[in-house]
């Protein structure tokens with residue numbers, strides 16, 4: 738259910754730089770699952786509810802910057818796109834014909850890399866502003882919690898997304914290279930095997946480390962990739 742993209746009537750829609758954005762309600766749930774416990778329990782000062790809401794805003798802004806990185810690179814290739822934020826994070830998808838990933842291999846690699854890159858740039862700005870600073874205790878909001886979420890979100894999210902697991906950005910980058918070296922058909926099979934092995938091993942490691950949500954997420958896309966591999970080979 739967390740992974741569904743079907744509309745529920747509780748979506749938020751707006752445009753930023755002319756790019757349509759839709760935020761699915763499960764996006765907020767995912768943000769609470771990932772950061773809620775840390776924000777409410779481990780920081781002194783601030784009102785826990787205010788801290789939580791502001792940190793949800795920080796997660797929202799960070800993932801939006803990530804997706805707008807993809808959109809900017811798509812715009813470079815003259816592909817208008819829209820952004821969806823949902824229970825698994827976010828994605829940017831071209832609008833009006835033509836999939837981003839049917840184009841040249843280097844286009845695919847650069848578009849996939851632009852999302853994490855945008856977040857690394859944002860992380861640099863956040864560290865410039867807050868690194869090594871003492872945050873005075875404030876009764877309304879814990880700036881320490883805000884800085885923590887902003888840093889972790891903009892470091893862990895792009896690094897995780899660069900794992901060579903389809904359909905993550907790293908998986909797309911990996912697939913771009915395997916297609917360059919092995920051609921479309923064999924390249925896709927190799928990219929799926931790399932996804933399955935990496936995803937399967939990491940799912941087990943995350944479960945062992947007690948990171949249930951990430952483990953389920955990786956197990957889910959690993960099963961999905963395995964089915965994709967089977968369907969792909971029977972279709973060809």
Ligand SMILES: [Zn+2]
Nearest residue numbers: 852853898906
């Ligand atoms: Zn991305």
